[in-house]
Amino acid sequence: AQSVAQPEDQVNVAEGNPLTVKCTYSVSGNPYLFWYVQYPNRGLQFLLKYITGDNLVKGSYGFEAEFNKSQTSFHLKKPSALVSDSALYFCAVRDDFYGGSQGNLIFGKGTKLSVKP
C-alpha cells in the first residue's frame, strides 16, 4: 500500500535562511509526487510535482524539490525563506502500480512552516 510521511510537524526558519521540509514515501510501483501549500482558511495550492525525468524539480514561488529514489524521499527546499512562506505544506503521492483507475492521491499529515523575520 502506498503511504507518505512528513516526519516534522513544524519547521522554524529565520527569514533569508534556506529551508527544507522533509517527505518520504512508500509505493509499489513508480511514484507520482506532489507538494501543496495551504494558507489559513484556504484550499490547497499546487507547488510542484515529480512524474519522471530530472530529479530536481522547480516549482512556484522559488520552491524546488529533489526526488531521491534510493532514499524514497522528495524533500521540499527553498534557498532563501520569506516570512510570507509561513504556511502548512503537504506532500502527496500517487502509486502508478495501480494504474489510473485504481490509485488515489495520499497526503502526508502536513508540516507547518514558520519563518521569522
Add this chain to the structure above:
Amino acid sequence: KAGVTQTPRYLIKTRGQQVTLSCSPISGHRSVSWYQQTPGQGLQFLFEYFSETQRNKGNFPGRFSGRQFSNSRSEMNVSTLELGDSALYLCASSLTDYNEQFFGPGTRLTVL
C-alpha cells in the same frame, strides 16, 4: 480560466440532519476528488470520480456518498450527521491521474 468552486462555503447543521455539498471543477477537468480535513486526522481521501464513475473510495462509512454529473460537476452527501463530521471538505479536480489536482476553497461544515 475559472478555478474550482465549492458551494456553500460555510454550513451549520445539527446532528441527524443531512447535507449536500457541491463542487464545480475547472473546465475540461474530468476527474474530481473529495477530501475531509480535520486538525486531528489531516487530509483524508473520501472519493474520486472520473466521467461520472466512482473510481476510488476512502475508508468512510456509507453515510458519505457522492456523484458526478455529465458536466463533471460533483456533489457529496452526508446523511445522519454526527459531531465528528465537522470538518473542512475540499474538492479537487485534475485533467488526468498524472496531473496535479487543483483545489477549491472548501466547505466548512459545523455540526452542532
